[in-house]
Amino acid sequence: MTQAATNTAISVRNVSHSFGEADEARHVKALLDTSLDVTRGELLCLIGPSGCGKSTLLNVMGGLIAPTTGTVMVGDKPVHGPMPNDIAFIFQENALFPWSTIHENMILGMSFQGVPKAERADRAQRALEAVGLDEFAGHYPSQLSGGMRQRAALARALSLETNILLMDEPFGALDEQTRMVLGEDLSVLLSRSKKTIVFVTHSLGEAVFLADRVAVFSARPGTIKEIITVDEPHPRKSAFMTSARFHQQRDQLYDLLHDEIRKSMAQSGKPKRAYEDQSSRAGPAA
Amino acid sequence: MTAQSGARRKWLDRYGSRLVQVAFVAAILLLWHLATTRWGVNKILLPSPLSVWQQFVDVIRKGEFLADLQITLMELAVAFVVATVSGTVVGYVISRSPYLIKVFEPLFAGIYSIPIILFLPLYVLFFGLGPASKIALGITISFFPVVLSTIAGFGNVDRVLVTAAKSMGASDWQLFRHVLVPAALPVVLSGLRMGFTIALLSIIGSETIASLAGLGHRIVNLAENMDMARMFAYIVFVIIIAVFLNTAVSALDARGKRQR
Numbered sequence: 080m081t082q083a084a085t086n087t088a089i090s091v092r093n094v095s096h097s098f099g100e101a102d103e104a105r106h107v108k109a110l111l112d113t114s115l116d117v118t119r120g121e122l123l124c125l126i127g128p129s130g131c132g133k134s135t136l137l138n139v140m141g142g143l144i145a146p147t148t149g150t151v152m153v154g155d156k157p158v159h160g161p162m163p164n165d166i167a168f169i170f171q172e173n174a175l176f177p178w179s180t181i182h183e184n185m186i187l188g189m190s191f192q193g194v195p196k197a198e199r200a201d202r203a204q205r206a207l208e209a210v211g212l213d214e215f216a217g218h219y220p221s222q223l224s225g226g227m228r229q230r231a232a233l234a235r236a237l238s239l240e241t242n243i244l245l246m247d248e249p250f251g252a253l254d255e256q257t258r259m260v261l262g263e264d265l266s267v268l269l270s271r272s273k274k275t276i277v278f279v280t281h282s283l284g285e286a287v288f289l290a291d292r293v294a295v296f297s298a299r300p301g302t303i304k305e306i307i308t309v310d311e312p313h314p315r316k317s318a319f320m321t322s323a324r325f326h327q328q329r330d331q332l333y334d335l336l337h338d339e340i341r342k343s344m345a346q347s348g349k350p351k352r353a354y355e356d357q358s359s360r361a362g363p364a365a
Numbered sequence: 366m367t368a369q370s371g372a373r374r375k376w377l378d379r380y381g382s383r384l385v386q387v388a389f390v391a392a393i394l395l396l397w398h399l400a401t402t403r404w405g406v407n408k409i410l411l412p413s414p415l416s417v418w419q420q421f422v423d424v425i426r427k428g429e430f431l432a433d434l435q436i437t438l439m440e441l442a443v444a445f446v447v448a449t450v451s452g453t454v455v456g457y458v459i460s461r462s463p464y465l466i467k468v469f470e471p472l473f474a475g476i477y478s479i480p481i482i483l484f485l486p487l488y489v490l491f492f493g494l495g496p497a498s499k500i501a502l503g504i505t506i507s508f509f510p511v512v513l514s515t516i517a518g519f520g521n522v523d524r525v526l527v528t529a530a531k532s533m534g535a536s537d538w539q540l541f542r543h544v545l546v547p548a549a550l551p552v553v554l555s556g557l558r559m560g561f562t563i564a565l566l567s568i569i570g571s572e573t574i575a576s577l578a579g580l581g582h583r584i585v586n587l588a589e590n591m592d593m594a595r596m597f598a599y600i601v602f603v604i605i606i607a608v609f610l611n612t613a614v615s616a617l618d619a620r621g622k623r624q625r
């Protein structure tokens with residue numbers, strides 16, 4: 080195997096995805112012929128207008144959606160479904176089981192993944208310490224703030240000890256300050272753990288602050304328009320956020336995004352109801 | 366605000382509503398008493414509270430109610446268990462398919478709004494005057510709230526929870542046991558509670574219309590013999606049983622919904 084291949088954690092090749100059949104009213108072309116290599120140990124941000132297919136790409140990478148065409152490889156394994164031993168997901172919100180405590184949530188996640196019973200409590204404790212939530216193990220999600228819930232979701236993902244984390248707007252529902260603090264913490268965690276992270280965000284500042292590379296999407300059907308590199312070692316300090324380079328890269332991102340956002344807004348007059356009615360229901364356990 | 370008045374407010378918050386409820390029942394008893402002693406309502410139509418109480422004590426002491434109570438409770442238990450099992454199984458299967466939901470949910474909701482008790486004569490023709498017709502009617506009537514709430518409970522599980530569980534490697538069984546069931550449980554329990562209540566109503570109700578035994582039958586029998594005080598004593602007895610059963614079911618329901 081070549082050097083390039085072994086350095087690649089996830090490789091996406093010519094992936095296109097459409098929802099619904101071609102003749103249906105709710106047919107949506109979400110992704111168009113996208114290719115991308117995620118390097119081992121990097122944090123790659125996906126940014127783009129809302130509805131451009133970022134979540135779709137992330138779900139395809141993690142095997143939660145089978146793409147219409149194209150292939151995804153994780154290491155040397157082709158992706159055909161969820162890969163709980165390689166990939167952990169973190170969603171925007173409410174992905175903790177509300178009827179279980181934080182500790183029970185983590186134990187349950189590990190039991191799904193197949194972690195031996197004897198190891199679970201230890202791992203849960205370590206992951207909770209890593210995110211600073213060890214005192215809240217016995218709390219229910221509803222008893223925590225939004226920011227703490229997302230830390231807990233992060234802890235649950237960390238306890239699975241996968242090499243790859245896929246995060247879909249994990250801080251998207253939080254206020255600006257909480258989001259900045261969590262961003263700094265994530266940067267610290269990342270510098271210690273050598274994990275590969277793909278991180279969807281709609282915040283330009285968050286992208287520049289966290290990412291080693293930022294992939295900018297075009298309007299739907301989404302594809303990657305350009306990738307910019309942010310050359311700053313982790314853990315990143317808040318001083319980076321006030322530096323001239325930070326602002327310059329943020330502006331560069333804004334320029335790239337601007338036209339795509341306008342295009343995307345022009346599309347959004349189209350009705351999307353059929354899809355929204357469906358999405359609130361859990362379909363058959365496929 | 367002083368500490369004392371704060372404590373008083375707490376006391377009122379906790380017991381105030383109870384107090385009003387007790388006062389309400391006491392007022393009705395008082396009106397009943399006055400109606401029979403002062404306002405000259407015919408004793409044959411409305412016996413006095415005191416004579417009803419004496420009859421009630423007699424009914425309890427002699428244990429005369431036992432045979433009828435047994436029949437009614439047996440009908441209720443069989444009807445509720447059958448409706449619960451069939452309603453949850455059918456509801457779960459339907460909830461797995463958006464197409465089946467689209468077909469059956471409106472259909473069941475429509476049937477649920479029909480007063481099925483109107484078909485009691487048919488049930489009696491098919492199943493006779495004995496317990497079988499009460500059980501069959503109870504099953505039919507309580508099946509609908511159970512199946513509808515099961516469809517709603519399992520059909521509306523938050524998608525992100527299912528996706529999260531699958532991403533962590535949950536098997537189909539783990540997904541069912543650890544995600545779908547706990548997510549659907551509160552809604553399903555509400556349906557079971559509703560099903561229980563209307564099974565009880567319809568079974569006692571149909572006993573009063575066409576039957577050979579059971580508490581409802583006993584009450585009508587006493588009315589036909591103009592034994593009004595004893596009839597009222599049985600009504601009080603049925604009310605106590607119904608309140609007791611409904612409280613028990615509500616407590617189970619609340620327990621299942623705790624902590625979320």
Ligand SMILES: Nc1ncnc2c1ncn2[C@@H]1O[C@H](COP(=O)(O)OP(=O)(O)O)[C@@H](O)[C@H]1O
Pocket residue numbers: 098099105107108109127128129130131132133134135136299351354358
């Ligand atoms: N399950 C689905 N069924 C139908 N259409 C969908 C579904 N999921 C997403 N879409 C559509 O695909 C497009 C891309 O969605 P998504 O990847 O979620 O966008 P983003 O995450 O970039 O906001 C959107 O137009 C969205 O409405």
Ligand SMILES: [Mg+2]
Pocket residue numbers: 133134135247
């Ligand atoms: Mg998204």
